Structures are given as structure tokens and as C-alpha cells.
Amino acid sequence: MVAPTIPTPVAPLAPPLAPGPGPVPVNPPPPTGGTGSVTSTSVNTRKRGESAGDTVTQEPVNKVLVIGVDGTNMSKILDAQTPNFQELMQEGTTGVSSIAGHTTISADSWTTILTGVWDTKHGVTNNGITNDFTRFPSVYTQIERAKPELKTASIADWNVLEKIAQGGIGADQVVRTPAISGDDSESQLDAQTTANVAKSIQKDGPDFLFTHLDQVDHAGHLYGGGSQQYIDALERTDANVGTIMDAVRAREAATGEKWTVLVVTDHGHRPELGVGHGFQSPNETSTFVIARGPGFKPGQINPAFGIDDITPTALGILGVPSLSDSDGTDLRSLANHASTPTNRKTAISDMVNANRYPDLLTRLRLGIRSVVSLPAGPLLDGIVDGVNGIRHQLDSVASSGVPVFSQLATATSWALGAFNQGLTAVTNTVVTVVNRLTGAGVVDAAPGDNDRGLPQQVLPAL
Numbered sequence: 001m002v003a004p005t006i007p008t009p010v011a012p013l014a015p016p017l018a019p020g021p022g023p024v025p026v027n028p029p030p031p032t033g034g035t036g037s038v039t040s041t042s043v044n045t046r047k048r049g050e051s052a053g054d055t056v057t058q059e060p061v062n063k064v065l066v067i068g069v070d071g072t073n074m075s076k077i078l079d080a081q082t083p084n085f086q087e088l089m090q091e092g093t094t095g096v097s098s099i100a101g102h103t104t105i106s107a108d109s110w111t112t113i114l115t116g117v118w119d120t121k122h123g124v125t126n127n128g129i130t131n132d133f134t135r136f137p138s139v140y141t142q143i144e145r146a147k148p149e150l151k152t153a154s155i156a157d158w159n160v161l162e163k164i165a166q167g168g169i170g171a172d173q174v175v176r177t178p179a180i181s182g183d184d185s186e187s188q189l190d191a192q193t194t195a196n197v198a199k200s201i202q203k204d205g206p207d208f209l210f211t212h213l214d215q216v217d218h219a220g221h222l223y224g225g226g227s228q229q230y231i232d233a234l235e236r237t238d239a240n241v242g243t244i245m246d247a248v249r250a251r252e253a254a255t256g257e258k259w260t261v262l263v264v265t266d267h268g269h270r271p272e273l274g275v276g277h278g279f280q281s282p283n284e285t286s287t288f289v290i291a292r293g294p295g296f297k298p299g300q301i302n303p304a305f306g307i308d309d310i311t312p313t314a315l316g317i318l319g320v321p322s323l324s325d326s327d328g329t330d331l332r333s334l335a336n337h338a339s340t341p342t343n344r345k346t347a348i349s350d351m352v353n354a355n356r357y358p359d360l361l362t363r364l365r366l367g368i369r370s371v372v373s374l375p376a377g378p379l380l381d382g383i384v385d386g387v388n389g390i391r392h393q394l395d396s397v398a399s400s401g402v403p404v405f406s407q408l409a410t411a412t413s414w415a416l417g418a419f420n421q422g423l424t425a426v427t428n429t430v431v432t433v434v435n436r437l438t439g440a441g442v443v444d445a446a447p448g449d450n451d452r453g454l455p456q457q458v459l460p461a462l
Contacts, residue, residue, distance in 0.1 A: 058256075060256055060257060060258045061207075061255070061256075061257045061258070062207075062257070062258050062259075062260065062294070062317050062318060062319075063205065063206070063207055063208075063209075063257050063258065063259045063260070064207070064208045064209070064259070064260050064262070064313075064314040064317050064318060065201070065209045065210075065211075065244075065248060065259055065260070065261045065262070066113075066208075066209070066210045066211070066261075066262045066263075066264065066310060066314065067211055067213070067241060067244060067261065067262070067263045067264070068110065068113065068156075068210065068211065068212040068213065068264055068265070068266065069212075069213050069216060069237055069241075069263065069264075069265050070106060070212065070213065070214045070216060070217035070218075070265065070266055071106070071216055071217025071220050071221075071225075071265065071266065071267060071268065071269050071276070071277060072216045072217070072234065072237075072265040072268070072269075072288075073225060073268040073269055073283065073286055073352075074096050074265075074286060074288040074348060074352055075286070075349065075352050076225070076230065076231060076234055077234065077238075077288075078345050078348060078349060079231075080231045080234050080235050080238070081235050081238070082234065082235065082238040083238065083242070084238045084239070084241045084242035084245060085238055085241060085263070085290070087242075087245075088241070088245070088261065088263060088290050088292050089290055089299070089344065089348075090298060090299055090344075091292045091298050092261070092290055092291050092292030092293065092296045092297075092298060092300075093290075093291050093292075093296040093297060093298075093300040093301065093302050093305075093331075093338055094288065094289070094290050094291075094300070094301050094302070094305075094344075094348060095288060095289045095290075095291075095301065095302040095303060095304065095305020095306070095331075095351075096286065096287070096288045096301075096303070096305075096348060096351035096352050096355075097287050097288070097289075097303070097305060097306045097307070097351075098282070098285045098286060098287070098355040098356070099267065099285045099287050099306075099307065100280055100282075100285040100355070100356070100357065100358040100362070101280075101358050101362050101366070102118055102119060102285075102366075103119060103125055103278070103366055103369055103370060103373065103440075104267040104268070104277045104278055104279065104280070104284040104285055104370075105125065105126060105127060105267075105277070105278055105370065105373060105374065106127055106158075106160070106217070106266050106267065107124050107125075107126060107127045107128075107131065107160045107377070108124050108125050108126075109266035109267055109287075109307060110160065110161060110164070110212075110266050111124040111133060111164065112307055112308050113264055113266065113307050113308070113310045113311070114138050114139050114140075114161075114164050114210065114310070114311060115136045115137065115138055115139065115311055116139070116308055116309070116310070116311030116312050116315075116322065116323070116326040116327060116328040117136050117308065117325070117326060117327045117328070118308060118327050119435075119439075119440040119441070120439055120440060120441070120442055120443045121135070121136050121325070121327070121441070121443045121444075121445065122135050122136045122441070123135050123432075123435060123440050123441025124440075125369055125373040125431065125435050125440050126373035126374065126376050126377030126378075126431060127160060127377045127378055128376060128377020128378060128380050128381055128431075129159055129160060129163060129377070129381050130377070130380060130381070130384075130424055130427075130428060131160075131163075131377065133160075133163055133164045133167045134167040134168045135441065135445065136445050136449065137168055137323070137445070137449055138164055138165070138167060138168060138311075139208065139210075139310075139311040139314055139315065140152050140154070140164075140165055140168070140169065140170055140171040140208075141167070141168035141169040141170070142311070142315060142320060142322075142323065143207075143208055143314075143315065143318060143320055144169040144170075144171075144172075145169055146320040146321070147318065147319070147320055150207040150208065150318060151172050151173075151204065151205075151206040151207045151208070152171040152172050152173075152206060152207065152208045152209075153171055153172060153173040153174070153175070153200060153204070153206040153208070153209045153210070154171045154173070154174050154175065154209075154210045154211075155175045155177070155193060155196045155197050155200060155209070155210070155211045155212075156175075156176065156177065156193065156210070156211060156212035157176065157177040157178075157179075157186075157189050157190075157193055157212065157214055158176075158212060158214065159176065161210075161212055162174055162176045165210070172206070173200075173204075173206070175196055175200075177189055177192050177193045177196065180192070185215055185218070185219065185229075185233065186214055186215040186218045186233075187215050187233070187236050189214065189215070190213045190214060190215045190236070190237065190240055191240065193211060193212070193213060193240075194213070194240040194243050194244060195243075197209070197211045197244050197247070198243055198244055198246070198247040201244070201247040201248055201251055202247050202250065202251060205251055205255070205257065207318060208314055208318060211244070213237050213240055213241075215233040215236060215237060216230065216233045216234050216237050217269070217276075218233065219232070219233035219234075220269035220270075220276050220277075221276045222273075223273060224269075224270070224271055224272050224273035224274070224276075225268070225269030225270055225271045225272075225276070225283065226271030226272065227273070230269070241263070245261070248261060258293065258294050259293060260291070260292070260293030260294065260295075260296075260313075260314075260317050261290075261291075261292045261293060262289060262290070262291050262292075262310055262313065262314070262331075263288075263289070263290040263292075264287070264288070264289050264290075264307055264310055265287050265288060265307075266287070266307070267284055267285065267286075267287060268282075268283050268284050268285065268286040268287065269283060269284065270283050270284060271283060275374075278370045278374050279363075279366070279367060279370055280357055280358055280362070280363045280366060280367070281357065282355040282356060282357065285355060285358075286352055286355050287306075287307050288305075289305040289306070289307065289309065289310070289331070291305070291313070291331050293317075294317075295331075295332035295335070296331070296332070297335075297338065297340070299340055299341075299344060300338040300339060300340050300341075301338065301339060301340075301341055301344065301347050301348060301351065302331075302334060302335075302337050302338040302339075303337060303351055303354075304334040304337035305331055305334065306328065307328075308326075308327045308328035309328040309329055309330070309331045309334075310328070311326070311328060312326050312328045312329050312330050312331075313328075313330050313331040313332065315330075316330035316332065317332075323445075323446065323449050324446055325443075325445060325446045325449060365438045365439065366438065368434070368438060369434055369435065369438040369440065372430070372431060372434045373431060373434070373435075376427055376430070376431050377431075380423065380424060380427045380428075383420075383423060384420050384423070384424065387416050387419065387420050388420065390416060391413045391416050391417060394409040394410075394412050394413040394416070395409070395413055397409035398410040398413060
């Protein structure tokens with residue numbers, strides 16, 4: 001991993017679903033068509049590189065799956081009953097790192113994961129939906145721009161991840177799992193996301209697929225990262241990961257495809273109930289990457305792995321060059337930092353325990369940023385959504401044609417719309433100024449990198 005400009009990695013992720021019988025066997029897919037659409041079916045039955053009369057051995061098709069588990073501490077994975085995480089660590093290589101020097105806010109880190117650059121370049125520092133998520137091109141944009149024939153998909157439950165996937169030259173398929181009434185733990189939400197992911201793998205086999213499971217972070221906010229509820233959510237997430245991996249293994253067996261699976265978290269969690277994350281304690285800045293697939297030796301650990309390496313790795317596997325100003329690097333190029341420990345749990349624990357606070361000035365700088373950023377985005381979104389709800393009711397009155405009342409409703413709706421625009425502009429200006437003063441968004445993308453293109457059509461849910 002190439003060290004970011006500011007952060008310095010510290011060395012040494014519907015209703016309840018009834019259990020099913022496992023993934024349905026899948027038939028080998030035809031070669032990828034030229035549209036890049038997840039729902040498209042190629043009619044070209046000739047293998048890649050095959051000419052009439054040739055005898056050709058088709059090379060395995062590479063696929064990439066990124067499983068994001070929000071707000072998950074590796075130390076808790078080691079302590080809980082997590083057989084599926086453990087199996088992935090046995091099959092692949094595990095790296096624990098620190099994002100000290102980088103804001104431990106979800107949108108900030110997921111933007112880093114899905115672009116390959118730190119917030120010095122992408123500029124996202126809060127969870128608001130009004131952020132510009134296209135300041136630096138996402139992994140979806142980079143894939144679609146270089147190889148539009150590849151299928152890209154995002155299946156997640158959060159509007160920020162939906163907006164990242166739709167921005168620029170967006171993913172071919174963007175599926176957002178809707179909230180489920182009464183699902184206080186978000187376990188049903190994750191179960192539905194998991195079912196959608198397994199179905200996509202079995203049915204479509206996208207070349208790049210990102211998904212996000214949220215209930216661990218949710219439990220951390222409600223009960224604290226040291227609570228039993230946090231462990232319970234982690235163990236349910238482990239079962240979700242197992243379901244997804246069953247689908248991957250079934251498809252690999254049926255098609256001969258080679259799937260690289262990257263499991264990553266955006267930040268950790270404080271053990272006590274309170275803020276949860278957003279600042280610079282080692283529990284908050286602790287992150288990890290588990291990489292399973294070609295190029296990653298089983299049972300190894302690698303302290304050089306970082307969350308900014310996810311996008312460059314996915315691009316490299318799919319044959320897409322990384323941008324010259326990417327902060328991360330292809331994880332496969334870091335093999336010389338890997339080792340095979342005699343006791344993997346102890347070795348990983350040692351990496352976790354090596355994480356430290358950054359220097360006092362960095363803590364102060366990012367603390368100021370978090371104090372502004374943490375409330376700004378969600379608060380703005382809440383106000384704007386509330387005002388838009390009122391405007392919707394006023395628009396109904398305006399369209400009724402009732403004299404005087406219709407005109408009054410139209411004028412009031414217009415005024416509220418102007419209020420929303422003004423509030424958004426002022427809030428974003430304040431956040432941008434604070435960001436710049438604290439080092440976020442101060443480095444522009446290289447010329448041509450942020451060619452945002454036009455958003456593609458978002459296809460229907462699975």
C-alpha cells in the first residue's frame with residue numbers, strides 16, 4: 001500500500017429469510033457481451049481468442065467481489081464465533097492496518113475504498129448525501145471507462161453507497177435494499193442484501209460486485225463496540241458472509257471462473273456506548289482487509305494491506321490500469337511483506353495491538369473536522385427531507401385548482417425550495433472551508449482522471 005498524504009498506516013465487513021438448501025447450481029455463462037448490462041445475455045458463443053477450426057483452451061475468467069462489513073473490529077472477529085471469516089482467513093491473506101490520520105467516518109472511508117484515494121483527494125468527510133462523490137472517479141467509473149463490456153454492480157442498503165455507484169459513469173446495476181419496518185437490529189436488512197448478492201452471483205456473475213452489510217456498526221452505535229449485541233451482530237454477519245461464499249464457490253465450480261473476494265471494513269468502534277467512531281482512538285482507526293483468490297497465499301498475514309488498496313486491486317485483476325495519482329496499490333504486489341505465522345490468531349492480534357494514536361496535532365485537526373462534519377451531513381439531509389415532505393403536500397394543494405389556496409401553496413412551496421437550496425449551499429460551503437483548512441480535498445485529480453461522463457441507467461432490483 002502506498003502511504004496516503006496525511007494518514008500513516010500503522011503496521012507491527014425484507015423480512016427474515018428462512019434457511020435455504022444452499023445456492024442453486026448455475027450453468028456456465030456465455031462470454032461477456034458488449035453492453036456491460038447485468039441483465040444482458042451475449043449471443044456470441046465463441047470463446048475468447050477462438051477462430052474457426054482452432055482448438056483453444058479458454059483461460060479462466062476473473063471476477064472480483066468486495067464485501068464491506070461496516071464498523072467491524074478484527075479483535076472481535078477473533079473472539080466471536082465466526083467460522084466463515086476464519087475460513088476466508090485460512091484460504092487467503094489477512095492484513096490489519098490503521099487509518100490514523102484519516103477521519104473515521106463511514107462515507108469518508110467507503111469513498112476511499114471505492115476510489116483508491118484518501119480524503120485529501122476525494123474530499124468527502126461526512127455522511128451527507130449532498131457530498132460530491134465524483135471529485136475522484138470511482139472504481140465503477142474507472143472500469144466502465146476502460147472496459148465497458150464488463151458488468152459492474154452494487155448491492156447495498158445505504159444511499160451514500162448508492163450515490164457513489166451511480167456517480168460518473170455509474171455501475172451497470174445499482175440495487176438498494178429498502179429499510180424493513182420493525183427491524184431494529186438491521187439483521188433482516190442484511191439478510192435481504194445477502195439474498196440479493198447470492199442471487200446476483202448465481203444468476204448474473206458480474207465482473208465486479210460490491211456489497212455492504214451494516215448491522216455490526218448499527219449494534220455498535222446502539223450498544224457499544226464492547227457489547228454482547230455487537231458480538232451477536234457480528235456472528236449473524238458471519239453467517240451472511242458464509243451464504244455469499246457458498247454462492248461464490250458454487251459458481252466457481254460450475255463455470256471455472258476465478259473469484260477474488262476482498263472483505264474490508266471502513267473503521268472500527270469504541271467499546272463503550274457513545275459516539276462510536278469519528279475520532280482517532282486505536283479502536284476507531286483499526287481496519288482490516290481479507291483477500292482470498294489467485295495471488296493470495298492461504299493462511300498468510302500481511303501488515304502492508306490497507307483500505308485504499310481495494311480499488312487498485314480490483315482494477316488490476318480485471319486488467320484495468322490504475323490511475324497515476326491513486327494512493328493505493330494492487331495488494332498482489334505486496335506479497336513480499338506477507339508471512340505465514342505459526343499461530344494466525346496471535347499474529348493478527350499483535351497487528352491489532354500495534355495500532356496507536358496519531359500525533360496530538362493530527363488528533364486536534366481531525367477532531368475539529370469531525371465536530372463539524374459528523375452533524376453537518378445527516379442534519380442537512382434531515383432538514384431537506386423534512387422540508388421536501390412539506391413541499392410535496394403543498395404541491396398537492398397547488399394542483400387542486402382551488403382559488404387562492406392553490407396560488408398560496410405554489411408560492412410557499414417555491415419559497416421552501418429556495419430555503420433548501422440556500423441551506424444546502426451554506427452548509428456545504430462551511431464544510432468545504434473546514435475540510436480545506438484541515439487537509440481534505442486539497443489535492444485535485446490529475447487532468448482527465450475526473451472525466452465523469454454520464455450516469456448510466458440504473459437497472460431494476462433483483
